Amino acid sequence: MKYVPDATADRQFEQDKTVDRDGVDGLLSELDEYAVEQALQLKEKAESPEDVKVIALTVAPEAGVDAVRKALQMGADSGVHVADEAIAGSDAIATSLVLAKAIEKIGDVDLVMCGMASTDGSMSVVPAMLAERLDLPQVTLASVIETQGDQVRVKRDGDVATEVIGATMPLVMSVTDQTGEARYPSFKGIMAAKKKPLETYTLSDLGVDAGDVGLSVAWTEVQDTTARPPRSAGEIVTDEDGSGASALVDFLASKKFI
Numbered sequence: 290m291k292y293v294p295d296a297t298a299d300r301q302f303e304q305d306k307t308v309d310r311d312g313v314d315g316l317l318s319e320l321d322e323y324a325v326e327q328a329l330q331l332k333e334k335a336e337s338p339e340d341v342k343v344i345a346l347t348v349a350p351e352a353g354v355d356a357v358r359k360a361l362q363m364g365a366d367s368g369v370h371v372a373d374e375a376i377a378g379s380d381a382i383a384t385s386l387v388l389a390k391a392i393e394k395i396g397d398v399d400l401v402m403c404g405m406a407s408t409d410g411s412m413s414v415v416p417a418m419l420a421e422r423l424d425l426p427q428v429t430l431a432s433v434i435e436t437q438g439d440q441v442r443v444k445r446d447g448d449v450a451t452e453v454i455g456a457t458m459p460l461v462m463s464v465t466d467q468t469g470e471a472r473y474p475s476f477k478g479i480m481a482a483k484k485k486p487l488e489t490y491t492l493s494d495l496g497v498d499a500g501d502v503g504l505s506v507a508w509t510e511v512q513d514t515t516a517r518p519p520r521s522a523g524e525i526v527t528d529e530d531g532s533g534a535s536a537l538v539d540f541l542a543s544k545k546f547i
Contacts, residue, residue, distance in 0.1 A: 290317055290318065290321040290324070290325065290345055290346065290347045290356055290357070290360060290404070291317075291318040291321055291347065291349070291356070291404070291407040291408075291409075292315050292316070292317065292318070292347055292349035292350070292352070292353030292355070292356040293315060293316065293317075293318045293407055293408050293409040294308050294310065294313045294314070294315055294409060295313055295314045295315065295316055296408055296409070298313045298314055299313070300312075300313050301313070302511075302514050305378065305504060306510070306511035306512070306513070306514060307377070307378050307504065307511070308409070310350055310352070315349075315350075315352055315353065315355065315356070316355070316356065316359075317355070317356035317359045317360065318356075318404060318407050318408045318409070319408055319466075319471075320404035320405055320406055320407065320408055320466060321356075321403070321404035321407075322359075322363075322404075322471035323404060323405075323464050323465070323466055323468050323469070323471055324402045324403055324404045324463070324464050325343075325345065325360045325363050325364075325365060325402075325471065326363070326468070326469065326470070326471040326472060327402060327431075327434055327464050327468050327469075328343045328365070328400070328402045329343060329363065329364045329365070329472070330469075331400070331434065331436055334436070335436075342366045342367065343360075343364070343365040343366050344365065344366065344367050344368065344369060344395060344398075345357045345360030345361060345365040345367070345368040345369070346368070346369045346371070346388065346391055346392070346395070347369075347370055347371070348371040348372075348376060348379075348384055348387045348388055348391070349370065349371075349372065350372065350377070351372055353370060353372065354368075354370045354372075354487070354489075357369070357370050357487060358482060358487070359474070361482035361485045361487070362474030362478045362479045362481075362482040363471070363472055363473075363474050363478065364472070364478060365485075366485065367485055367486040367487065367488075368485065368486070368487040368488070369391060369395065369487075369488050369489075369490060370487065370488070370489050370490070371387055371388075371391050371489075371490045371491075371492075371495070372489055372490075372491070373491045373492040373493075373499070373502075375492055375499035375502055375503050376492070376502050376503060377503060377504065378503050378504025378505075378507060379502045379503055379504070379507065380507035380508055380509050381410070381412055381414050381415050381418060381509075382418065382507075382508055383501065383502040383503065383506065383507065384415060384502075385414075385415050385418035385419050385422055386422065386497065386501060386502065387492070387495065387497055387502060388415070388419055389419055389422035389423050390495035390496065390497050391490055391495055392419070392423060393423070394490065394494070394495055398459060399439070399458045399459045400441075400458055400459065400460060400461075400462060401416075401419060401420075401423070401425070401459075401460070401461040401462065402462055402463075402464065403415065403416040403419070403461070403462070403463040403464075404463060404464065405429070405430055405463050405464060405465045405466070413429075413463070416429055416461055416462070416463040417429065417461075419461050420460070420461040423461065425459055425460050425461050426456055426457070426460045426461070427460060427461040427462070427463075428441070428443050428445075428454055428456050428460060428461075428462045428463075429445075429462070429463045430445050430446075430463060430464075430465050431443040431444065431445060431462055431463065431464045431465065431468065432444050432445060432446045432464070432465050432467040432468055433468070434462070434464070434468065436458075439457055439458045440455065440456075440457060440458075441455070441456045441457070441458060441460065441462070442454070442455055443455075443456065443462070446465075446467065524540060526540060
């Protein structure tokens with residue numbers, strides 16, 4: 290899961306072109322809520338749900354623990370928060386390294402469930418990178434998921450065709466926002482989450498060299514940012530003399546809407 294800046298807030302950037310995390314509220318990426326929801330549904334549908342453990346994992350600044358707590362409130366069994374100052378500014382490659390090491394430390398994982406993309410970077414590459422680092426098969430952009438034992442059947446909706454894919458766990462999967470609405474934490478879930486185990490890992494705990502992560506070794510960088518110009522007033526089409534319809538048609542044609 291990814292802890293992202295609130296997209297509805299007025300985001301600012303630091304001098305190094307990274308987002309000013311202290312100047313904006315953060316939250317669990319909405320697209321990752323679908324992954325949490327699907328993990329919980331698979332647990333609930335399992336033959337022995339008590340044997341299935343849903344672990345929420347994020348790599349984020351200190352405040353990012355709120356994203357893990359949100360997953361715990363939704364129903365996850367435990368959480369892991371990887372936090373280390375050296376990770377700040379890491380790109381997808383370094384993030385996938387830290388996530389993979391954390392998953393290896395957790396161990397005995399059958400299914401790594403991810404959102405289809407983060408709501409800030411929107412790159413969609415971390416699930417594939419995780420599969421490569423963990424040497425596991427991957428199924429991306431799943432919209433319907435069915436499991437039977439270690440067998441997984443996934444529906445993927447493309448622009449021109451729908452695919453049905455079979456796979457065998459362990460594997461890495463990303464899910465789309467078509468999988469179904471994510472549940473809201475109930476009061477009971479919020480109270481129960483306070484007693485659930487939540488571990489914090491540092492790079493040292495994972496055996497990751499601080500020199501392999503962070504902004505200084507990122508393969509991509511933001512070179513410049515420009516504030517979006519304020520919205521201008523829209524054009525109002527009136528119909529005082531019966532010419533409104535043709536004026537509206539001319540307007541739509543000028544914008545190539547018709």
